[in-house]
Amino acid sequence: MSEELLKRTFEVRGRDFDKAGETSAEVKAILKDIGIDPGIIRRAGVVTFEAEMNVVMYAGKATVTFILTDEDISIEVADQGPGIPDIELAMQEGYSTASDEMREMGFGFGMGLPNIKKNSDAFTLESEVGKGTRVFSVIRLDSNESTHARLQN
Amino acid sequence: MRLREIRDLLQGTVLTGADDLSMEVKTAAASDGMSEVLASPHPGALLITGLTNVQSVRTADVADISAILYVRGKRPGEKTIELAREKKIVLIATALGMFDACGILRNHGLKGVT
Numbered sequence: 288m289s290e291e292l293l294k295r296t297f298e299v300r301g302r303d304f305d306k307a308g309e310t311s312a313e314v315k316a317i318l319k320d321i322g323i324d325p326g327i328i329r330r331a332g333v334v335t336f337e338a339e340m341n342v343v344m345y346a347g348k349a350t351v352t353f354i355l356t357d358e359d360i361s362i363e364v365a366d367q368g369p370g371i372p373d374i375e376l377a378m379q380e381g382y383s384t385a386s387d388e389m390r391e392m393g394f395g396f397g398m399g400l401p402n403i404k405k406n407s408d409a410f411t412l413e414s415e416v417g418k419g420t421r422v423f424s425v426i427r428l429d430s431n432e433s434t435h436a437r438l439q440n
Numbered sequence: 441m442r443l444r445e446i447r448d449l450l451q452g453t454v455l456t457g458a459d460d461l462s463m464e465v466k467t468a469a470a471s472d473g474m475s476e477v478l479a480s481p482h483p484g485a486l487l488i489t490g491l492t493n494v495q496s497v498r499t500a501d502v503a504d505i506s507a508i509l510y511v512r513g514k515r516p517g518e519k520t521i522e523l524a525r526e527k528k529i530v531l532i533a534t535a536l537g538m539f540d541a542c543g544i545l546r547n548h549g550l551k552g553v554t
Contacts, residue, residue, distance in 0.1 A: 305519070308498030315502065325483070325504065332502040333478050340475075340495075390473075393491040393499070398475030405479070 289356040293317070297351040299342045301368070304392055307343040310351050311335035314362070321355070327426060330406040331360050334424045337399040338364040344389045345369060346419065359408070360426045370416035378404065378412070441465060441550050443507055443530055446486065449544050450534040452509065456521050457530030463506055467553045470542050474499040482553050488541060492516040497523045497531075506530065511538045 295317070297310040314335045318328045335351065342349040346368025354361045371377045378400055385395020400422075404410045409425040444461040447454055454461065469477050470488035474495055477487060483504040489496055492514045500508055507530035510516065515533055516524075524531045534541055546552075 305494060308495060308502070311502055312498070326481075329481060329483070329502070329504055336498065336502045337475065337478065392493060393472060393474040393489075393495050396473040396475055398473070398479055402475055402478050 289358040291354060291356050293321075293353075293355040295353045297353070299339050299349045299351055299364075299366075301343055301345070301347045301349075301366075304343055307339050308336055310339050314353055317353075318355075318360070323360075323428070327360070327428060327430065330426050331362065333406045334362050334403050334426070335364075337402050338362070338422050338424075340394045341399050341420075341422075342366050342368070344385060344392075344395060349419075357428075359428055362424045362426075363421065365419065365421045367419045370418055371412075371414040371420055372416050374412055374414060441545070441548060443486075443532065445548070446507075446509065446545065446550075447532050449548060450509070450532075450536055450541055452532040452534040455510075455516065455531035455533055456525045457507070457528070460528070460530050463530065465506055465550070467551050468509075468542070468545060469505075469553045470538060477505075478503055480553060485553055486545075486550070488538065488545075490514055490538060492520060494520045494523055496520065497527060497529055500524075500529050501527045507532065509534060509541065511536060511541050 311332050315332045346366035349366035352363040380401045381397040383397035389395035407424040408427045411423040414420040443463050465486040468486040469482050472491045487505045487508045490512045510533040513535040
């Protein structure tokens with residue numbers, strides 16, 4: 288059984304492009320302070336940032352729950368948004384329902400969800416049309432031995 | 441390739457990080473799509489983009505990118521520059537287009553990220 292070392296929750300507001308990315312920056316800072324391996328931090332940063340951008344582009348608001356245990360990092364992003372009608376299609380690289388305005392912000396090219404999955408050791412996407420979407424990502428710390436050893440001591 | 445050389449080759453203007461121009465970048469990623477940049481790791485790389493909003497710096501920060509080169513004569517706003525200063529990311533702007541900027545840097549030995 289893994290031991291929970293840290294839990295933080297963050298609120299992300301939809302349409303707030305200026306603040307988008309602040310949560311991932313905080314997650315990154317927390318992990319850096321603890322001394323987690325930079326490669327693991329980068330993966331957690333990409334997962335959080337892409338999920339945040341999805342919230343900012345599509346949803347009204349979301350709660351990001353970040354949990355660090357002695358074995359892994361889990362990031363859950365649960366939004367109140369329109370939901371995804373076809374998850375299989377949404378997971379295809381290049382598929383996007385983004386508007387031109389979203390693309391002008393540098394996002395909405397159909398890479399976000401695939402990027403989250405690629406950087407996760409375990410990944411779950413659940414969605415209900417009209418209610419919202421829940422993205423759940425787990426990144427294991429033992430993909431880098433030095434981080435794992437540091438947390439054990 | 442040192443950032444100073446990049447600035448000189450592209451007749452660029454340094455927007456922040458003038459004290460860090462001796463920093464070296466070995467690879468570069470060029471895109472206006474930030475998820476494209478995030479799709480593969482680029483620690484210590486140069487990001488070449490025409491996207492000047494705050495998300496360009498957020499992306500560089502998440503991806504551990506050391507410097508951003510803005511092309512097509514585009515300039516970021518003060519908020520973007522301020523965030524880059526805070527995150528210690530060097531910003532350079534050039535009037536050259538993406539294709540020409542990439543071509544010149546590639547000819548001088550800078551490699552793409554694979």
